[in-house]
Amino acid sequence: MRILICDDDALIVEQLQEYINNFFENIGVKCPELICFSDGESLLADKGEKDILFLDVEMPGMNGIYVGNELKKKNDKIIIFIVTSYSEYLDDAMRFHVFRYLSKPLAKQRFFRNMKDAIDLYNTMTIKIPIETKQGVHTLPASSIITVEAHGRKVTIHTTLCDFESVHNMPYWLKLLPKNCFFQTHRSFIINFEHVTDFDHALVNMADNQLHAYLTKRKYSAFKEAYLLYLESTR
Structure with missing residues (x-):
């Protein structure tokens, strides 16, 4: 993992570095590579991987909205935090699907909660699952x-590639799959929130209505709450 900070305010950069290091200390994990930039031009010129980015809006030269848009075009999986004192940029930031909008001055506990969500999302996007047939x-x-x-x-494991017949049972898969984006809607179905098209009280439509999963009525409320939390974490 590679985490980047782009802000021309040295005090904010220092605070972000401290909070990021503290976060990983608290969870007992070594802090990943942490790189800082003071302007958008330098950030865009960087050739390294960009996994999580803390991005200021008002900087000399290119503003953060332009930089964020350009980075999203190159890698739509990048997790971007907009860090600014100016709430009027919120609509523009949401148009390129920023992950979170953090207001200055930064609140440490809120930062930690949002950082945990970002790490959970990153792990979900990068984790590899072995399917044994x-x-x-x-x-x-x-x-x-x-x-x-x-x-x-x-x-059967239905994937975007093809279907696989697993040698393992449903309890195995329920334990293996990440809880923040998979949900057992029925004794016969575990679904990935990422591929949900729509749902009602009885059925979840998946992958542009190509697949369907039963939804037990007693699980409807829990499913809806979990799905909305998932959407919130990926905005």
């Missing part, structure tokens, strides 16, 4: 799994 093991990103479906003793 009778023919062998296929390793795919968790995000490519659409649904896990049980019919009798057979368990």
Whole structure:
């Protein structure tokens, strides 16, 4: 993982560095590579991976809205925090799907909560899942799994690539898949929130209505709440 800060305010940069280091200390993990820039031009010229970015809006030269748009065009998986004192930029920032909007001065506990959400999202996007079949093991990103479906003793993993018949049962998959983006809607279905098209009290439509999963009525409220929390975490 590579975390970047782009802000021309040295005090904010220092505070962000401190908060990021404190966050990883608190969870007992070594802080990833942390790189700082004071202007958008330098950030855009950087050739390294960009996983999580803390981006100021008002800087000399290119403003943060332009820089964020350009980075999203190159990598739509980048997790961008807009860090600014000016709330009038919120609408522009939301247009290129920033992850969070942090107001200056930074509140440490709010920062920690949002950082945890960002790490959870990053892990979900990057984690690889082994799918063991009778023919062998296929390793795919968790995000490519659409649904896990049980019919009798057979368990099918529907993915964006193809379907796989798993040698493992539903409890195995329920334990393995990341809880923040997978949900068991019915005893026969585990779904990935990322691929939900729409849903009602009985059915979840997936992957542009190409797949469907049953939704138990008693799970509807919990499912809706979990799905809305997922959407909130990816905005």
